[in-house]
Amino acid sequence: NYLRISPFSSFLFSLAPWIPVVGLEIHAQISSNSKLFSGSQVQFAAPPNSLVSFFDASLPGTLPVLNRRCVEAAVMTGLALNCSINKKSLFDRKHYFYADLPAGYQITQQRVPIAVNGSLSYSLCIDNKMSQMVTKTVRIKQIQLEQDSGKSLHDDTRCQTLVDLNRAGVGLMEVVMEPDMCCGEEAAAAVRELQLILQTLGSSQAVMAEGQLRVDANVSVHHPGEPYGVRTEVKNINSIRFLAKAVDYEIQRQIEELENGGTILNETRAFDSKLGCTVPMRDKEGKQDYRFMPEPNLPPLILYDTKSLPANVNHQQVINIDWIQERLPDLPSVKREKLVEQYGILPEHSFTLLNEDGLAEFFESVVKQTQMKPKKVIGWILNDLLSYLKQHSLTVKERSV
Amino acid sequence: MLRASLRQVSTALKEGRVTPTELCQRCLALIKSTKFLNAYITVAEETALKQAEESEERYKRGQPLGILDGIPIAVKDNFNTAGIETTCASNMLKGYISPYNATVVQKLLDHGAVLLGKTNLDEFAMGSGSTDGVFGPVRNPWSYSKQYKEKSVPKSHSEDEESGWVITGGSSGGSAAAVSSFTCFAALGSDTGGSTRNPAAHCGVVGLKPTYGLISRHGLIPLVNSMDVPGILTRCVDDAAVLLGSLAGHDPKDSTTIQDDFKPFELPNLTDVSKLSIGIPKEYHAPGLSSEILALWSKAADLFKNAGAKVVEVSLPHTRYSIVCYHVLCTAEVASNMARFDGLEYGHRSDMKDSTESMYAATRREGFNDVVRGRILSGNYFLLKQNYEKYFVKAQKVRRLIANDFVKVFRSGVDVLLTPTTLSDAAPYMEFIQEDNRTRSAQDDILTQAANMAGLPAINVPTALSERGLPVGLQFIGRSFQEKQLLTVAKWFEKQVQFPVIQLEEVKRHDSGVFQHQKSASFS
Incomplete structure (x- = not known):
């Protein structure tokens, strides 16, 4: 259904169908009283820089202390998405300089994330007819725990940047969906289902308008029997409706570009909701090398199940996956x-x-x-x-x- | 009085022979008259006197907080101290006043200690001489001792003390010099590759690097998180045990500290060493080891043997790879840890306003010295995607092998390892600065950094004076979390060797000592 014939395209391509491929990276802010590695409160729309601990401002000598609630939220989410939970996961530092990243690195889980290999089933109606619903499944590659960044506000007239660190260090779950979707509608339905699951679990409030759920879409197109095309990453999508629009626009743009003999750049594009199109983001530094390394201040995150739970252990200090599984609400x-x-x-x-x-x-x-x-x-x-x-x-x- | 041990002066305080305020004032006066040593970056006179006063009140009420109450101490200037400048001897943090106390500082204050000030170091603790900080080099008090002056013959008449003074070692040189010159009774250092033990050896004091995870790092401005440990510098081994007792244990603010409670201990006076097994690692017979130290080392081994201990040669085969792996891991973490100094939230900020990026670049160029910038550069190189496996991962693997070497040796029945701490006695400053920081660190950390790679406790015990009249120390390395055993052996050794007391004019003038425990017998 994505066969398009552009007036400029050569006849060689004009009849070959295009297969769009869509993968998603979703950042869900964890619903918790305090941040991932510090005791500061988490609250939307608080006065700027009012929820910042010494650690959040990365004062020298401060160290991260993992918030148990955030780990539990990630385990719940992983279980609800049929993931296998890693009994041992690791934290890493991802380096880049940015004004709202005070430490110069983000603590994330690059090597061994907390949950892997899950799936999410979602339904959508065919041809907008509610009576014809199909159920599809998208594979979940992984869920990783990581820190949110602060917010930068650029004042172009005064040529200055204002930084609010209230959000810096808030716990995020990054849910990586495999490129199993093929259009905006599918992407939107999958995200909507994920949103409902997160809200049911209470692991995230998942309100897109408040930035608690942020979706980046990886889009590419290719001909059947050929390898996947070069993909672009679309950011700045702040509602589910816009997600569908952005993905469909990007698919169409890529097809037109290719049919006109052009090439697709591996670039980051932003969705402009007013214009309804995607535009290249100014990527000043080009390709970043994040210089990942293990976070030395956090020991490996060890989780237990009832079988592996050590005998004489303080239950406040361990997390039992089975215990969480038993208490999952109806999805x-x-x-x-x-x-x-x-x-x-x-x-x-x-x-x-x-x-x-x-x-x-x-x-x-x-x-x-x-x-x-x-x-x-x-x-x-x-x-x-x-x-x-x-x-x-x-x-x-x-x-x- | 100033030359007394911590335990002795604590008794004097309890008995009212001296008050905390008197003690504090005497230390402050001595700090002033030994200012030329450059041991302190900040002297917190006002707050110290206030703390002494509060301590005095407690003693008057008969409710001192313990053995540390009223004891003047000094803290290396890479530990955060609320309200007192914390500079790391760097332009980057000049004038920086932290809003919080490092856990170790808080614990000392909670025990009633009096914080005299912050001691000098190499910038961000990167160095082995205490010569590379923005506040200038630290001078080794022994340069001005009777012992050194008598033995060193000036090459010409024009050459005076000015050019003959020797370095303290580093990077905790200020803390070592402060303890050695009697301006404080104990000091905190930090030890990443030998930064506590090395200056302790050169300044003739006890320097303890505890097991990684035994003492909280919260508030210690990091060099290498996976190797940093707060270090303890004292006059004698017993005092080190006292400090350890008040500092060790779990800290909820440092996830890498042990979960179990730590029980402070008193060290027994060992009379029988026949059950001890002392390991002599042959790889520590390193290139460049002075014949003098080599002789001292084997003499020390004989001392144990003659007293009935089992002395065995052991092998730690991966030792030779340790320093280069240390370099890779150290610079990688440095590159990461230093990323936060961007001039935005705190510290130096350049006036450069062309763009955020140019402001970052100028801030970091102006704020860091060449040594720090060099390490950031090489660390980032090792962390690049295409180099990560080749350098960082490989270094980590070798680190594991090094740690396993120690495990095997200890499993074979060895209780404690005996090694030299340094290759030679302290170099004169003029000589030391001929080589660059990188070369110096590689040489000077060679005997000490393996203990950091393996996370093991290690201690320098001052042993004898060299031919030049300078201190030489030996190092004991113990099993993980077996500080009591390590310190017990060190204490026995300390008693045997009777290391001489430094003879300083300045101290004599200030100290109308109640008890001068002049030691006459010398080991070498």
């Missing part, structure tokens, strides 16, 4: 199945119910309290309630039942 896919089974509603309606925070619970309590038929309640929700809420810019949680 969205399970919740949907239960709704379909219990209330006899259509599968696509279960998606709608889970798509908005609190709507499924609202549905269940209406059914329970009114004793009406679930299908009727669904009809009312879909036709009346949601449009009412939308009209008045309300959320279901704000309405009292």
